[in-house]
Amino acid sequence: MVTKAKAGLLQGTLDMLILKSLSAGPLHGYGIGQRIAQISGDELKIEEGSLYPGLYRLERRGWIESEWDVSANNQRAKFYKLTRAGRKQLIVEEQNWERLASATMRALRAN
Amino acid sequence: MSLVKPTVDFIYAWQHPAEIADEVEAELRFHMQMRTSANIEKGMTPEEAQLAASDSFGDFDRIKTSCCEIKRVFPIDMKHIRMGLYIGLACLAGGVALIAVNLPHHSPFSVLWQLVAIAVLMRAFLIGRRKQ
Numbered sequence: 001m002v003t004k005a006k007a008g009l010l011q012g013t014l015d016m017l018i019l020k021s022l023s024a025g026p027l028h029g030y031g032i033g034q035r036i037a038q039i040s041g042d043e044l045k046i047e048e049g050s051l052y053p054g055l056y057r058l059e060r061r062g063w064i065e066s067e068w069d070v071s072a073n074n075q076r077a078k079f080y081k082l083t084r085a086g087r088k089q090l091i092v093e094e095q096n097w098e099r100l101a102s103a104t105m106r107a108l109r110a111n
Numbered sequence: 112m113s114l115v116k117p118t119v120d121f122i123y124a125w126q127h128p129a130e131i132a133d134e135v136e137a138e139l140r141f142h143m144q145m146r147t148s149a150n151i152e153k154g155m156t157p158e159e160a161q162l163a164a165s166d167s168f169g170d171f172d173r174i175k176t177s178c179c180e181i182k183r184v185f186p187i188d189m190k191h192i193r194m195g196l197y198i199g200l201a202c203l204a205g206g207v208a209l210i211a212v213n214l215p216h217h218s219p220f221s222v223l224w225q226l227v228a229i230a231v232l233m234r235a236f237l238i239g240r241r242k243q
Contacts, residue, residue, distance in 0.1 A: 030145040049169030056181040062117050078138045
């Protein structure tokens with residue numbers, strides 16, 4: 001039960017980070033991993049492979065969409081971008097996260 | 112509507128599983144190439160860079176299978192469809208019951224309609240209970 005709840009939290013966090021990384025513009029999968037590391041000041045390192053099932057889940061929900069294009073090094077790559085629904089979801093996720101983080105902090109600081 | 116494209120992708124994924132598998136593989140291979148190049152830039156030999164890229168990526172085949180399976184998952188939440196089904200069944204049961212009470216009591220059709228109404232209501236009740 002604890003494992004399931006923990007996994008759910010981690011998956012939700014990864015989804016939010018993916019949405020956040022795409023808020024600045026389209027990126028391919030590798031670029032998303034790099035961007036998450038960059039915006040978290042290298043504090044968050046996700047297992048690179050686990051990023052892709054996350055991307056496919058978000059695309060299935062209609063929060064991101066993808067198309068093949070040419071990357072900076074002239075290779076074909078699949079680029080992801082946020083949809084309008086994805087932008088709305090990111091706002092919801094950020095608000096939920098802030099509420100959860102402040103509630104957890106309050107609980108930790110309680111006597 | 113944001114679910115149109117996921118639904119089209121879902122249908123395509125079921126019709127063309129081999130193309131989807133190739134597409135997923137190409138995407139994952141691109142990631143591995145990028146990671147290998149970055150490792151070489153950090154000073155690793157090509158062999159070391161490839162090995163390190165493979166280690167940091169995880170189980171390639173498992174991830175590829177997982178991505179292909181996600182592509183074949185129906186994009187619309189089944190909860191909403193199930194809810195619609197319950198409402199439809201309840202309306203049907205109500206309609207049949209309404210017909211049954213409006214038929215003359217001596218008519219054999221009245222008894223038949225009442226039995227149908229009871230059967231539909233029982234069915235809706237049993238489905239509702241099973242899903243809980």
